[in-house]
Amino acid sequence: MKDTDGAETHYFFGQKILRTLIILILQKKKILLIVTGGIASYKSLEIIRLIKKTDIELDVVMTKSAQKFITPFLVTSLNEKKCYIDLFSNEDEAKMNHINLARSPDLILVAPATANIMAKLANGLADDLASTILLASFSKIILAPSMNPVMWNNLATRDNYKKLLKRGIEFIEPDTGDMACGENGTGRFPEPRSILEFILSYIKENQTLKNQFKDISILITAGPTLEEIDPIRFVRNKSSGKQGFEIASELTRRGAQVTLISGPVNIPFPNCKNIIHVKTAKEMLDNANQQLPTDILICSAAVADWKLVPKTPSNNTIDTSVRSDLKYYVAFGVSYVVLKGMPTVNSIETLNLDLIDENVFAFCWIVDY
Numbered sequence: 309m310k311d312t313d314g315a316e317t318h319y320f321f322g323q324k325i326l327r328t329l330i331i332l333i334l335q336k337k338k339i340l341l342i343v344t345g346g347i348a349s350y351k352s353l354e355i356i357r358l359i360k361k362t363d364i365e366l367d368v369v370m371t372k373s374a375q376k377f378i379t380p381f382l383v384t385s386l387n388e389k390k391c392y393i394d395l396f397s398n399e400d401e402a403k404m405n406h407i408n409l410a411r412s413p414d415l416i417l418v419a420p421a422t423a424n425i426m427a428k429l430a431n432g433l434a435d436d437l438a439s440t441i442l443l444a445s446f447s448k449i450i451l452a453p454s455m456n457p458v459m460w461n462n463l464a465t466r467d468n469y470k471k472l473l474k475r476g477i478e479f480i481e482p483d484t485g486d487m488a489c490g491e492n493g494t495g496r497f498p499e500p501r502s503i504l505e506f507i508l509s510y511i512k513e514n515q516t517l518k519n520q521f522k523d524i525s526i527l528i529t530a531g532p533t534l535e536e537i538d539p540i541r542f543v544r545n546k547s548s549g550k551q552g553f554e555i556a557s558e559l560t561r562r563g564a565q566v567t568l569i570s571g572p573v574n575i576p577f578p579n580c581k582n583i584i585h586v587k588t589a590k591e592m593l594d595n596a597n598q599q600l601p602t603d604i605l606i607c608s609a610a611v612a613d614w615k616l617v618p619k620t621p622s623n624n625t626i627d628t629s630v631r632s633d634l635k636y637y638v639a640f641g642v643s644y645v646v647l648k649g650m651p652t653v654n655s656i657e658t659l660n661l662d663l664i665d666e667n668v669f670a671f672c673w674i675v676d677y
Contacts, residue, residue: 337511338365340413340447342438343383345373347488348420348454348497353378355419356386358504364511367392367409371425371438395437406437410445414514417507418442419480420454420497423465429477430468446579450510452480452503457493480506514561521564527602528556529609531571533589547610549573555606556580567602569595571609589615 339359343352352374359366368383369392380391395406418425418438425438429449434440442449451472459465460482473479480503483496530552534544549570556568557578567582569592577583584599586592589611596605 338413349377354500419452421451454497460495518563520562531573552608
């Protein structure tokens with residue numbers, strides 16, 4: 309056999325190995341494709357065709373505007389599965405399909421994504437099946453915008469774009485070139501093969517992350533606690549809970565079994581395995597102890613420093629007693645402890661190191677400036 313033939317043989321088997329690796333990575337992966345109404349809607353058919361060549365399970369949702377360009381029957385024929393189009397379908401909603409479609413996929417791809425769907429998502433509108441799914445989902449959302457260059461550069465669209473980026477939504481940036489309307493600029497729909505490559509790259513990277521903390525249990529406390537003065541008034545701090553929630557969200561994404569104990573907050577909760585709502589420091593302490601043992605304990609909550617003792621007939625003043633519960637947060641049966649606070653001599657002494665179990669061998673002080 310000639311060297312050239314050998315090279316061709318090696319290339320052939322190399323491609324087979326690569327194909328096998330891709331199949332292993334994509335096993336049981338689910339993608340929901342949302343097609344919105346734009347001149348590039350027909351290119352979504354090529355995306356469906358390319359995804360069908362992989363082992364990804366694909367569902368497709370179309371908006372009413374998208375149906376002006378391509379038909380649901382065409383999508384159903386190509387995907388060999390039902391195409392979902394209506395929020396108020398008796399058949400689908402008997403099974404709560406808008407929730408099932410929102411929760412089941414590993415990834416939601418909106419392609420093409422119009423200025424309209426971006427505005428809906430940025431401002432929390434849910435007036436059809438597509439927008440309702442996007443608001444009800446914990447899945448990763450990726451948008452592939454397609455619109456006129458002036459629309460793409462409009463201040464309203466740019467504001468929505470920045471707002472969505474801050475929320476963790478990713479974009480496959482539009483191309484620059486000639487548009488169907490005859491104008492030239494940025495706003496062209498990315499090539500379907502580029503979109504597929506982006507999706508495959510994301511799934512591969514996410515698969516690696518998902519195994520980083522596999523089978524590791526992590527207990528996180530977050531947010532403020534409050535102490536009641538009477539049935540109406542209370543004392544609390546201004547902790548938002550954002551730090552603990554971000555930690556919980558990221559560790560969940562990396563495969564950890566996260567239990568989040570949160571005080572009263574006004575922000576959306578992450579998609580953790582277990583979320584426990586508490587109000588007072590004692591409730592947080594009791595619930596934390598009930599969740600032990602755990603592999604990692606992260607105490608990012610802003611626990612109240614004082615507990616108010618209501619006045620009595622014999623005492624007309626409201627007394628305060630300093631909380632000395634910090635030592636109890638270093639609980640038995642944890643491998644790592646992360647405490648939020650200033651590493652002062654007094655706080656370290658308060659920990660009462662004699663109470664620390666031998667399994668606790670690491671402290672990390674997180675200092676906010």
